[in-house]
Amino acid sequence: MSFDKTKIVKALTKVTDPNSGQDIITMNMVRDLEIDGNNINFSLELPSLDSRNKSDMNFACMQAVQEVYPEANVNVHMISAAPGVQQQPNSPVSHIKNIIAVGSGKGGVGKSTISVNLALGLKQLGAKVGLIDADLYGPSIPTMLGLQGQRPQVKQIYDQPKIMPLEAYGMPVMSIGFIIEPEQAVVLRGPRLSGIIKQFFNDTVWPPLDYLIVDLPPGTGDIQLSLVQTVPVTGAILVTTPQEVAIADAIKAMNMFLLPSVNVPILGVVENMSWFTPAELPDNKYFLFGEGGGKRLAKESNSVLLGQVPIVQGIREGGDEGKPVVLRDVPHATEAMQLVAKNAARQIAIRNETKDPTRIVKMNN
Numbered sequence: 001m002s003f004d005k006t007k008i009v010k011a012l013t014k015v016t017d018p019n020s021g022q023d024i025i026t027m028n029m030v031r032d033l034e035i036d037g038n039n040i041n042f043s044l045e046l047p048s049l050d051s052r053n054k055s056d057m058n059f060a061c062m063q064a065v066q067e068v069y070p071e072a073n074v075n076v077h078m079i080s081a082a083p084g085v086q087q088q089p090n091s092p093v094s095h096i097k098n099i100i101a102v103g104s105g106k107g108g109v110g111k112s113t114i115s116v117n118l119a120l121g122l123k124q125l126g127a128k129v130g131l132i133d134a135d136l137y138g139p140s141i142p143t144m145l146g147l148q149g150q151r152p153q154v155k156q157i158y159d160q161p162k163i164m165p166l167e168a169y170g171m172p173v174m175s176i177g178f179i180i181e182p183e184q185a186v187v188l189r190g191p192r193l194s195g196i197i198k199q200f201f202n203d204t205v206w207p208p209l210d211y212l213i214v215d216l217p218p219g220t221g222d223i224q225l226s227l228v229q230t231v232p233v234t235g236a237i238l239v240t241t242p243q244e245v246a247i248a249d250a251i252k253a254m255n256m257f258l259l260p261s262v263n264v265p266i267l268g269v270v271e272n273m274s275w276f277t278p279a280e281l282p283d284n285k286y287f288l289f290g291e292g293g294g295k296r297l298a299k300e301s302n303s304v305l306l307g308q309v310p311i312v313q314g315i316r317e318g319g320d321e322g323k324p325v326v327l328r329d330v331p332h333a334t335e336a337m338q339l340v341a342k343n344a345a346r347q348i349a350i351r352n353e354t355k356d357p358t359r360i361v362k363m364n365n
């Protein structure tokens, strides 16, 4: 009896890739399928050959094929994925094309608001997007997406517990706020924080994504460091308000990404709360927080201004009500957020064309 390749492929769709939660055929991990008499041979491409699930996956492949062809000899050859753009053999998330950090110098400049709208804005453009809220000083993203009080599920994959992100508007989301109470979060110290960041990547099942947006705490600290030590960060976006005093802090945050040992490119700057326009005077702009900060920071970081977002009541309401403004139709605001997303997508594409993939920062402790 000869074996049917289509049946074998179908059988292999029952084998799960533990990193993405998808099957290994969908993830394009099966290569060089050959039938040779009683032998069924193929290669299984893994992100890294020291993957902890290597033998489980080998066994799962054999079992799946022998369910349809019990008499077959199944030979699975494990190979390591060739690193492509933004892929590194040791990245726990090589199925995520771009990891984008959103940072700021000061708190309260609207970094989380920009992160949420940027993520959903990129999704509106047709991309597959995920969001991580790593801002432990105010994990506000659960509220901004109407997910407050919810807890992610834990699923056993190959006998290991894996976290399944929650979903908002079709977008997978993880937050420090899903795991610990905000009061507890602020007293956490280095090793514990670094453990949480690692969990977000190593133990969370992210589907294949074009962009994963990471909302960082303001300033520079343990979370930023853990992030660049865990995954290759494609680039950083800085959020600032227009006033001069915010810029000095934003420059410190920028310098951390640009340290030679970190080397994460700055993709651009978003200036938030740029001006206020009262509804009854639609042609007037009041520059409550001064002017020019975003432009200056873009110049300092040798990047571009991705957009200016005015102060609009609908932006605050969108956050409080769990439906971000980019999904609404709010004059001056929805369009401004969509433009930020469009410009960010363009700058990411330019970055990937012109610069080498970022490397994960090696720990020297």
Ligand SMILES: Nc1ncnc2c1ncn2[C@@H]1O[C@H](COP(=O)(O)OP(=O)(O)OP(=O)(O)O)[C@@H](O)[C@H]1O
Pocket (backbone or CB within 6 Å): 104, 106, 107, 108, 109, 110, 111, 112, 113, 114, 135, 137, 138, 139, 140, 217, 218, 272, 273, 309, 310, 311, 312, 313, 315, 316, 317, 319, 320
């Ligand atoms: N352009 C804007 N217009 C009106 N309200 C805004 C705007 N941007 C942000 N806000 C509101 O300001 C508040 C603070 O925003 P947000 O939580 O995004 O700041 P943040 O920089 O992430 O703060 P932190 O990092 O300190 O938690 C929120 O209530 C948000 O809805």
